[in-house]
Amino acid sequence: SAVISQKPSRDICQRGTSLTIQCQVDSQVTMMFWYRQQPGQSLTLIATANQGSEATYESGFVIDKFPISRPNLTFSTLTVSNMSPEDSSIYLCSVVRQGIGTEAFFGQGTRLTVV
Amino acid sequence: EDQVTQSPEALRLQEGESSSLNCSYTVSGLRGLFWYRQDPGKGPEFLFTLYSAGEEKEKERLKATLTKKESFLHITAPKPEDSATYLCAVQARSGYSTLTFGKGTMLLVSP
Helix, strand or coil: CCCEEEECCEEEECCCCCEEEEEEECCCCCEEEEEEECCCCCEEEEEEECCCCCCEECCCCCCCCCCEEEEECCEEEEEECCCCHHHCEEEEEEEECCCCCCCEEECCCEEEEEC | CCEEEEECCEEEEECCCCEEEEEEEECCCEEEEEEEEECCCCCCEEEEEECCCCCEEEECCEEEEECCCEEEEEECCCCHHHCEEEEEEEEECCCCCCCEECCCEEEEEEC
């Protein structure tokens, strides 16, 4: 498995502000992902964080709203910009270990409430 | 487009009452099907990966099985500590190692 530290674990933010979420992994991984989990909904992939290049965003998610950094193989950040109440959600960092299987492991998540 | 449907949405069991959770999927070439457990306020915890129809995996009171269209998570003689949301996800053979998740089944086991 992988040890994934995600910070902050929760936050309450004012609308119009931005929040940066950090994800630190205990070893180098090739692929890191950011997911969103809205209340009562399944996990939805926001983007793949690529080391040394721009993130790859899924349909419905754009870089201006969710800028992502991946400065090295163990760390990534996701920023939720110009927040509105609709951004209230759990944000999850995930990594994939390309070993025997391709299991994805998750951080504990960041519970964001926008007021 | 890959799709995952889990049923039931919620399940309430008495301690010791065995049952099964269902995960139906459509995917353009299955690389793997994953089961996760998620406790409130925490990220998903990996349970199993299944790769081909007919495969089964077990862990304590849980057993996961896979067919070409669905997967079952069987819970034998559950205990209250098995209460959690169980998530199913598929990974397609093509593209990145991304997962498509179902909405989950919320399991509550009463003593």
